[in-house]
Amino acid sequence: MKKKIYIHTDMEGCSGIDRAEMVPDESPDYPYCCSRLMADLNAAIDGAFMGGASHVTVLDSHHTGKNFDMSKLDPRAEYDPKANKKWWGMLDESYWGSFFIGAHAMAGTINAFLNHTMCPDGIYGYAINGREMGELGIWAMVCGHYNVPMLMVSGDQAGVNEAVQFFSGVETAVVKTATSYTRAKSLPLDDAEEAIRQAAKRAVQKDERPLPFRPLLPMEMKLEFTRADYCDMEMGKEGMERISARCARKISHTYLDFWC
Numbered sequence: 001m002k003k004k005i006y007i008h009t010d011m012e013g014c015s016g017i018d019r020a021e022m023v024p025d026e027s028p029d030y031p032y033c034c035s036r037l038m039a040d041l042n043a044a045i046d047g048a049f050m051g052g053a054s055h056v057t058v059l060d061s062h063h064t065g066k067n068f069d070m071s072k073l074d075p076r077a078e079y080d081p082k083a084n085k086k087w088w089g090m091l092d093e094s095y096w097g098s099f100f101i102g103a104h105a106m107a108g109t110i111n112a113f114l115n116h117t118m119c120p121d122g123i124y125g126y127a128i129n130g131r132e133m134g135e136l137g138i139w140a141m142v143c144g145h146y147n148v149p150m151l152m153v154s155g156d157q158a159g160v161n162e163a164v165q166f167f168s169g170v171e172t173a174v175v176k177t178a179t180s181y182t183r184a185k186s187l188p189l190d191d192a193e194e195a196i197r198q199a200a201k202r203a204v205q206k207d208e209r210p211l212p213f214r215p216l217l218p219m220e221m222k223l224e225f226t227r228a229d230y231c232d233m234e235m236g237k238e239g240m241e242r243i244s245a246r247c248a249r250k251i252s253h254t255y256l257d258f259w260c
Contacts, residue, residue, distance in 0.1 A: 002054040003096040003204055006148065007044055007077075008139050011062040012104040012114040013155030014040045015175035015192035020114055020182035025063070036189075037062070037102060038072040040154060040175070043193040044101050045074040047200025053096075059089050062102070088142045088256075096151075097209055098143045099200060103155030105162050106134025112158030113178035118259075124246070125224035126259075128215050136162055138258050140213035145255040149212040152203035154196045156184060169210035173199040214255070221259060222249045 011023060016036040022029035041058060048056050057078045060068045065082065073079065080089035091098070105112035107123055117126045117134040125132060128141070136159065140150045153163035154173040163170050175192040176184040186192065225231045228245040235242060239250040252258065 001096075003052060004055040004057070004094055005048045005053045005097055005099060005151070005204065006080075006091050006095045006143075007041065007048075007056060007058045007099045007101055008061055009037060009041055009059060009067075010100070010102040010104065010135065010155075011037050011067060012116075013102040013159050013175070015196075016186050016189050018113075018176060018184040018186045023114070034067050034069055035072070037067055038069050039189070039193055040101050040196055041068075042072070042074045043196040044099055044152070044154065044200045045077045047197035048099070048204050049076060050197070051201035051204030053204050057090065057095075059091075061087065086256075091143065091146055091148065093146045093148070095146070095148045097149050097203065098139070099152040099154075099203070100136060100139060100150065100163070101154050101196070103136055103153050103159040103163065104134075105156070105158035106132060106136070108132075109134075109158050109162070111178050112181070113156045113176065113184040114181065115158065122225055122227075122230045123223065124226045125222075127220075127222045127224075128258075129219050130222075131215075133166070134162065137166055137213070140167060141215065141255040141258060144212040144214040147212050149210045151206075151209065152199050154199065167210065167213060169206075171199040171203040217255075218251050218253045219255075220249060221252055221257075222247065223259060 014036045059080045082089040105115040107117040109115040150167040152171040157177045160172045173195040176186040225246045
């Protein structure tokens with residue numbers, strides 16, 4: 001059986017990144033953060049091939065999508081340049097499963113490092129069919145559109161806890177634990193990479209894959225913003241309905257219509 005794996009990445013949940021001020025592009029620590037992203041990603045790629053993956057595609061999805069050091073990427077992996085300009089790049093029905101490397105918890109999660117949903121300063125809450133979710137759930141819905149399940153997630157403890165709550169049968173790797181919103185205690189880097197490698201290997205080795213994440217359609221998307229003027233800016237978008245000063249909703253008929 002051919003098992004193509006699509007790896008989606010973020011940065012906040014990567015190993016070794018333990019202070020909020022490290023992450024911004026202008027930070028002197030940003031190159032180090034990129035190196036940690038590549039280390040965690042390469043561990044996942046290695047584990048996927050150890051588990052029997054036939055092909056691995058990787059997507060740089062943190063912030064501007066310009067965080068990969070291509071000279072350090074495992075040459076066995078295919079880089080997705082997102083030529084179609086969509087968040088999900090070349091993801092399609094041919095993939096056996098998806099990984100999320102560097103995951104963080106949704107906005108408002110207690111004991112979670114840099115928890116947020118899409119826009120850290122703008123989004124207070126995001127819900128589908130009345131269930132609060134974050135970027136893990138949003139990515140899994142996109143995968144669900146293509147009948148691709150979430151197989152493996154790495155990140156901080158809170159992000160991993162969220163994955164377990166949402167995705168049956170998901171393999172996980174905890175690489176750090178938050179001590180506050182802006183601080184975390186990371187595992188030794190070698191231990192974190194090995195945890196990712198082994199979780200990825202287990203995920204691909206399974207003979208049967210779990211069901212994809214597919215909320216009932218049509219689905220209600222509800223956005224709660226931190227300020228009323230942010231909600232103002234959404235009112236020109238097709239199908240968006242204002243329900244309070246800071247809240248908007250719309251009815252979506254596809255998982256690819258998830259707001260942004």
